[in-house]
Amino acid sequence: xxxxxVISMAIASAAxxxxxxxxxxxxxxxxxxxxxxxxxxxxxxxxPIAGRxxxxxxxxxxxxxxxxxxxxxxxxxxGEVGPPVDGAADRWTASQLRAIVVNSKDVFGGQTIxxxxxxxxxxxxxxxxxxxxxxxxxxxxxxxxxxxxxLSQ
Amino acid sequence: LALGxxxxxGGPADDKLVIDGExxxxxxxAAPDGHPxxxxxxxxxxxxxxxxxxxxxxxxNPGMLxxxxxxxxxxxxxxxxxxxxxxxHEDASETMKGVGASYPKWNEAAGKPFNIELQINECRxxxxxxxxxxxxxxxxxxxxxxxxxxxxxxxxxxDLSTGAMQEWWDKGKEVYYTRTGQLNLxxxxxxxxxxxxxxxxxxxSQGNVNGFPTYxxxxxxxxxxxxxxxxxxxxxxxxxPPAFSDSLMALEVYVTxxxxxxxxxxxxxxx
Numbered sequence: 001x002x003x004x005x006v007i008s009m010a011i012a013s014a015a016x017x018x019x020x021x022x023x024x025x026x027x028x029x030x031x032x033x034x035x036x037x038x039x040x041x042x043x044x045x046x047x048p049i050a051g052r053x054x055x056x057x058x059x060x061x062x063x064x065x066x067x068x069x070x071x072x073x074x075x076x077x078x079g080e081v082g083p084p085v086d087g088a089a090d091r092w093t094a095s096q097l098r099a100i101v102v103n104s105k106d107v108f109g110g111q112t113i114x115x116x117x118x119x120x121x122x123x124x125x126x127x128x129x130x131x132x133x134x135x136x137x138x139x140x141x142x143x144x145x146x147x148x149x150x151l152s153q
Numbered sequence: 154l155a156l157g158x159x160x161x162x163g164g165p166a167d168d169k170l171v172i173d174g175e176x177x178x179x180x181x182x183a184a185p186d187g188h189p190x191x192x193x194x195x196x197x198x199x200x201x202x203x204x205x206x207x208x209x210x211x212x213x214n215p216g217m218l219x220x221x222x223x224x225x226x227x228x229x230x231x232x233x234x235x236x237x238x239x240x241x242h243e244d245a246s247e248t249m250k251g252v253g254a255s256y257p258k259w260n261e262a263a264g265k266p267f268n269i270e271l272q273i274n275e276c277r278x279x280x281x282x283x284x285x286x287x288x289x290x291x292x293x294x295x296x297x298x299x300x301x302x303x304x305x306x307x308x309x310x311x312d313l314s315t316g317a318m319q320e321w322w323d324k325g326k327e328v329y330y331t332r333t334g335q336l337n338l339x340x341x342x343x344x345x346x347x348x349x350x351x352x353x354x355x356x357x358s359q360g361n362v363n364g365f366p367t368y369x370x371x372x373x374x375x376x377x378x379x380x381x382x383x384x385x386x387x388x389x390x391x392x393x394p395p396a397f398s399d400s401l402m403a404l405e406v407y408v409t410x411x412x413x414x415x416x417x418x419x420x421x422x423x424x
Binding site for chain 1: 331332333334335336337338339342343346347350351352353354357387389390391392
């Protein structure tokens, strides 16, 4: 059974359970296959405007800590630890971007500094308030992916 | 890349630190054998021009007030034995010269490395009949700053050959490379992999310890080394160990070795 098939089964059984809306995929059920996560984590499309806010928000994505982003010029400080995200949509598909945001380690390798935003496979001694929680919610991941898809040059 | 209002200035500043025009500070030096970095660079090089200037002038350095306070404590009698630090150690500029540059040091009786804070508490309890300081008590920071300041300009160098220092170094190295917290970062991820780069508004340094306790402009206060360690660990969204716990003492041994050869800058000025 392929990993992709497992995901579609999970979604299918959610649908069979009678809900009209597909259920959110739990962090430990997300399968990254060939560096892609094909389906929306929530079954819903992301909101790029909300995603833009999450990208800059220090308590959420805080993506600006590491990535320069011309589209967020109004923000004072942009980090330089990661590559600029300008034109990300020209380099990656939505499925690839979803995988990068969900758990960059599965795409760039275990040594990357970029945190996994929708994974429970994290460091030791997680502070109590963050235990069992992901940095972003499934919908916030979708919003950020939708936002990144607007970044073409 | 030109971006309106964005601060971009990678790498350490090309500058030289001479305090009051006379004390030359070694802020760049070749790393000791086995060190992952080729050159060691003081955190001073990663600060802004204004901050660097504050440290170069001891009249402007706000940390010097804590040195003065430390001198007062040094000469103040406290505790049941009716003694001050000076009763036994006399003139700190002679007896404490070089001490701060060589700590942590193996303490045979305690069976573990002692840093300056632990040694002060030991002397207060055993020799003065006074209570040990609580972690980060204002007087603990002032007295530690005063003692380290007596080694200003001297190169950091600890002795790993005594007692079990090497085992503590090994343990500290493990802590340094272990990823913690929800953000899943180790000390090395930031300070070894990305020093010289901006992480949002913070210019990442190599995380050297030669300036501690340091005066932080952001907090308008002295910051102890274990406070800094705990802050960095907390920023990974992890629980942080107690000050002076075995894991932070091991980390202090290891990170102090990583700073070998850089001059003591206490009190350094940082953002």
